[in-house]
Amino acid sequence: EKCSFHSELLVLVRIKKRLLELQKSFTRFTEIVTGRFSVFVNVGHKFFVSDGETKTISEGGRICQKAGGKLALPRNEEENQKLSGALRAFGSAYMFIGANDQVNEGQFVDTEGRNLDYLKWNTGEPNSYGGNEDCIVINTNGFWLDTSCEKSFLIACEITE
Numbered sequence: 001e002k003c004s005f006h007s008e009l010l011v012l013v014r015i016k017k018r019l020l021e022l023q024k025s026f027t028r029f030t031e032i033v034t035g036r037f038s039v040f041v042n043v044g045h046k047f048f049v050s051d052g053e054t055k056t057i058s059e060g061g062r063i064c065q066k067a068g069g070k071l072a073l074p075r076n077e078e079e080n081q082k083l084s085g086a087l088r089a090f091g092s093a094y095m096f097i098g099a100n101d102q103v104n105e106g107q108f109v110d111t112e113g114r115n116l117d118y119l120k121w122n123t124g125e126p127n128s129y130g131g132n133e134d135c136i137v138i139n140t141n142g143f144w145l146d147t148s149c150e151k152s153f154l155i156a157c158e159i160t161e
């Protein structure tokens with residue numbers, strides 16, 4: 001009798017803990033949806049959000065960091081398709097993604113400096129045109145092009161649940 005009561009109490013504590021976790025993430029995503037971000041695409045545990053504004057990559061990075069995320073970077077085909085879909089929804093041609101070869105020319109890394117396992121270069125890219133293309137944009141077909149980090153393009157952030 002005593003033993004059974006104890007295990008039921010344990011289950012109750014676990015449910016309560018999970019409930020609090022769910023409430024926390026619900027509040028967080030409500031803030032995102034009702035806040036500045038209008039596009040909200042979910043892929044697994046990842047969310048791509050965008051306010052539809054064009055910015056330089058450094059401005060974009062700051063906005064994403066402030067929102068508790070980082071610049072969107074597709075890590076697989078499914079994420080890449082979702083992100084190019086979001087780009088099409090805005091009617092823009094290109095969107096910056098969170099990778100660059102600013103440290104070692106030709107060696108593209110994410111914002112934490114890690115090598116990329118997934119790449120989706122357009123034909124003839126990266127071509128480092130004019131020797132000044134260290135950032136990446138994705139096009140509406142989901143292909144990537146290296147481009148100048150000084151230009152302004154649509155920005156999306158990724159937030160991981």
Ligand SMILES: [Ca+2]
Nearest residue numbers: 101128133134
């Ligand atoms: Ca480059």
Ligand SMILES: [Ca+2]
Nearest residue numbers: 127128129146
């Ligand atoms: Ca290029």
